[in-house]
Amino acid sequence: MVSSGRKAKGSKAKNLVPVHNASVTSIEVAKHAGVSQSTVARVFARPELVSVATRQEVFRVAESLGYLPSAIAAGMRNQRSGLIGVVVPSYGEYWQGVISEFSRQINDDSRQLLLTTFRDAQGVEGAIRSISRYRLDGLVLASSTIGVGQISRLINSSMPVVAFNQPDAANIAPQVVVDNQQGATDIAMHLIECGVKSVAFVGGVAQASTDKLRYRGAVEAFSAQGISCPYIQAGAFNYDAGFKIGAMAAVGNQLPDAFMVAADEIAFGVLDGLRKRGVRVPEDVLVTGFDGVPQSFWEGYDLTTLVQPIELMVTGALKLLVEKNSTDSVIVEGQLRIGNSTKVRNNHG
Amino acid sequence: MVSSGRKAKGSKAKNLVPVHNASVTSIEVAKHAGVSQSTVARVFARPELVSVATRQEVFRVAESLGYLPSAIAAGMRNQRSGLIGVVVPSYGEYWQGVISEFSRQINDDSRQLLLTTFRDAQGVEGAIRSISRYRLDGLVLASSTIGVGQISRLINSSMPVVAFNQPDAANIAPQVVVDNQQGATDIAMHLIECGVKSVAFVGGVAQASTDKLRYRGAVEAFSAQGISCPYIQAGAFNYDAGFKIGAMAAVGNQLPDAFMVAADEIAFGVLDGLRKRGVRVPEDVLVTGFDGVPQSFWEGYDLTTLVQPIELMVTGALKLLVEKNSTDSVIVEGQLRIGNSTKVRNNHG
DNA sequence: ATGAAAGCGCTAACAG
DNA sequence: CTGTTAGCGCTTTCAT
Numbered sequence: 001m002v003s004s005g006r007k008a009k010g011s012k013a014k015n016l017v018p019v020h021n022a023s024v025t026s027i028e029v030a031k032h033a034g035v036s037q038s039t040v041a042r043v044f045a046r047p048e049l050v051s052v053a054t055r056q057e058v059f060r061v062a063e064s065l066g067y068l069p070s071a072i073a074a075g076m077r078n079q080r081s082g083l084i085g086v087v088v089p090s091y092g093e094y095w096q097g098v099i100s101e102f103s104r105q106i107n108d109d110s111r112q113l114l115l116t117t118f119r120d121a122q123g124v125e126g127a128i129r130s131i132s133r134y135r136l137d138g139l140v141l142a143s144s145t146i147g148v149g150q151i152s153r154l155i156n157s158s159m160p161v162v163a164f165n166q167p168d169a170a171n172i173a174p175q176v177v178v179d180n181q182q183g184a185t186d187i188a189m190h191l192i193e194c195g196v197k198s199v200a201f202v203g204g205v206a207q208a209s210t211d212k213l214r215y216r217g218a219v220e221a222f223s224a225q226g227i228s229c230p231y232i233q234a235g236a237f238n239y240d241a242g243f244k245i246g247a248m249a250a251v252g253n254q255l256p257d258a259f260m261v262a263a264d265e266i267a268f269g270v271l272d273g274l275r276k277r278g279v280r281v282p283e284d285v286l287v288t289g290f291d292g293v294p295q296s297f298w299e300g301y302d303l304t305t306l307v308q309p310i311e312l313m314v315t316g317a318l319k320l321l322v323e324k325n326s327t328d329s330v331i332v333e334g335q336l337r338i339g340n341s342t343k344v345r346n347n348h349g
Numbered sequence: 350m351v352s353s354g355r356k357a358k359g360s361k362a363k364n365l366v367p368v369h370n371a372s373v374t375s376i377e378v379a380k381h382a383g384v385s386q387s388t389v390a391r392v393f394a395r396p397e398l399v400s401v402a403t404r405q406e407v408f409r410v411a412e413s414l415g416y417l418p419s420a421i422a423a424g425m426r427n428q429r430s431g432l433i434g435v436v437v438p439s440y441g442e443y444w445q446g447v448i449s450e451f452s453r454q455i456n457d458d459s460r461q462l463l464l465t466t467f468r469d470a471q472g473v474e475g476a477i478r479s480i481s482r483y484r485l486d487g488l489v490l491a492s493s494t495i496g497v498g499q500i501s502r503l504i505n506s507s508m509p510v511v512a513f514n515q516p517d518a519a520n521i522a523p524q525v526v527v528d529n530q531q532g533a534t535d536i537a538m539h540l541i542e543c544g545v546k547s548v549a550f551v552g553g554v555a556q557a558s559t560d561k562l563r564y565r566g567a568v569e570a571f572s573a574q575g576i577s578c579p580y581i582q583a584g585a586f587n588y589d590a591g592f593k594i595g596a597m598a599a600v601g602n603q604l605p606d607a608f609m610v611a612a613d614e615i616a617f618g619v620l621d622g623l624r625k626r627g628v629r630v631p632e633d634v635l636v637t638g639f640d641g642v643p644q645s646f647w648e649g650y651d652l653t654t655l656v657q658p659i660e661l662m663v664t665g666a667l668k669l670l671v672e673k674n675s676t677d678s679v680i681v682e683g684q685l686r687i688g689n690s691t692k693v694r695n696n697h698g
Numbered sequence: 699a700t701g702a703a704a705g706c707g708c709t710a711a712c713a714g
Numbered sequence: 715c716t717g718t719t720a721g722c723g724c725t726t727t728c729a730t
Contacts, residue, residue, distance in 0.1 A: 018506040071482040073707035133420040157367035272648035299621035422723035
């Protein structure tokens with residue numbers, strides 16, 4: 001399992017200059033460049049305040065020595081680290097997109113992402129303690145399963161906090177959410193247009209705030225049409241939980257016209273579970289999701305779903321972190337995406 | 350799009366104590382506890398050196414003030430930040446698992462994950478510069494598309510670096526990889542046992558080091574059996590690229606017995622592309638993947654693939670970061686997982 | 699077992 | 715435009 005070793009270094013001497021040698025400080029650069037330490041510091045922090053000649057010389061020396069200013073020392077001095085903490089669940093297709101979007105936008109703003117993922121809500125409080133010691137410029141708490149109590153103690157701290165996709169946080173902290181209820185209504189309206197007469201709503205965990213809102217949006221739209229819409233709990237926001245439902249579920253011993261599922265990943269499981277026992281989608285039953293993860297667009301699923309505008313939501317979250325005074329919520333609209341998992345039913349019954 | 354505001358605080362006064370107030374320093378705690386600043390510092394850094402009574406009192410005061418020691422100041426003093434940098438591609442099913450495993454193991458060791466994701470290799474060098482300023486305890490470079498040149502300048506820096514899944518780095522930096530060639534051979538042997546007489550290898554990008562090794566493993570196994578195995582380049586390591594291949598590909602105007610695909614995510618596309626035009630898997634053609642991402646196990650794909658032992662690989666990478674002296678590579682074996690995308694062929698031809 | 703003091707590398711007045 | 719200086723909050727000798 002272990003083998004081979006390192007051999008030759010880079011072939012050209014030029015390449016041997018290290019990208020960064022952390023043991024080189026501004027003092028050393030100053031000596032070599034024949035200027036003061038503060039001039040070196042200024043060259044990197046506020047180059048416009050230094051004459052072009054000096055600036056170039058300092059850059060040259062710094063480059064040759066592998067000097068880069070220490071973000072740790074700067075963070076100490078500035079009382080801000082340049083780090084944004086993001087706390088998200090370990091798994092779930094949805095979160096990968098969120099993480100990479102946060103990463104991109106944070107880096108674009110020349111800051112860095114301190115990421116913590118968690119499997120269950122238990123560890124979240126400790127995780128927050130640990131990362132808050134880094135004097136974060138801001139903290140993003142994601143997931144509808146983080147307790148509101150944990151947030152309320154945080155907002156009193158000196159660090160800006162924003163809740164991401166956690167409707168429960170509405171009156172406690174600044175937050176960014178997709179309009180879950182409206183999105184569910186949009187999907188329900190689409191199903192109504194497809195001509196469904198009975199629907200089963202498949203949720204992940206009934207206590208989750210997103211589940212509640214999505215179910216509420218569904219119920220309100222359907223009940224106005226006299227369509228019943230019982231809630232079935234999958235038990236988790238993942239594929240396996242959905243698969244069990246799809247493979248077994250029959251409401252009152254017969255299939256509903258549609259399964260409206262609270263999250264795409266669960267919906268993939270429902271779809272596969274249904275297909276496993278020979279039920280065709282959309283011929284025999286319609287299926288919808290929520291989130292708009294990449295797989296929704298894959299031919300194998302091609303799911304009707306509500307696409308969350310993640311880029312916009314991340315932008316909003318980072319903006320709320322800066323506008324400390326703002327206590328407003330940002331509620332963005334999702335976009336209905338109609339795939340091949342729904343179609344107008346020929347009501348042959 | 351913007352609505353509502355924050356209202357009541359927590360209902361119990363007890364909850365109003367902030368988790369952490371960054372403006373409280375050890376000096377303030379010391380005053381309130383009637384001890385010196387260094388005693389407060391010791392209580393948190395080396396509690397065993399302080400009497401139980403003092404320790405408890407300091408903890409009590411600290412808690413009531415919302416004090417937590419600053420990791421930034423400690424990092425400055427200690428010349429180490431407690432941060433591990435991880436640089437990975439933005440997208441790809443495989444990487445989500447890698448990220449969350451790094452997160453878990455790094456946190457378990459009470460350190461923190463500084464994550465940077467990148468879309469194309471161009472930005473990687475700048476990203477590395479940015480994060481190395483945080484005096485990282487170590488840096489993990491992942492992906493077979495990071496240039497070797499970038500790594501070679503890094504290993505000369507003071508910071509421990511390890512390459513993750515980048516076979517090209519073999520003689521340049523400590524690295525952790527799955528045994529790509531052996532894994533490909535394992536898959537090829539399985540296909541041979543299935544009775545295939547012709548195979549098309551679908552790669553992502555021909556220049557990628559993982560592609561090369563996986564193709565080599567395939568070719569060696571197949572050629573020993575007199576089975577040809579042309580290389581088809583999908584052009585990217587993603588679903589869409591695979592879909593195009595699956596939807597169009599016919600080698601010499603007819604299907605091969607099997608598509609051996611270089612990565613699961615591409616394979617999902619190939620599968621869906623084939624199905625789209627009515628080709629059945631595994632009845633008409635066999636398909637295999639590589640990586641063992643979660644979706645491989647989903648019923649809709651149920652892919653024969655080589656599962657990478659990510660937990661083990663991450664453990665190995667973090668260990669290499671500590672053992673600075675070690676220049677060895679860690680090469681782990683993947684595990685063949687046989688799904689429903691392959692079966693023994695009845696050679697009716 | 700505790701306190702005093704030095705200093706990690708930077709930034710930002712302030713002075714020249 | 716550049717140099718001098720005083721900390722940021724912690725850890726760690728070195729005394730006591």
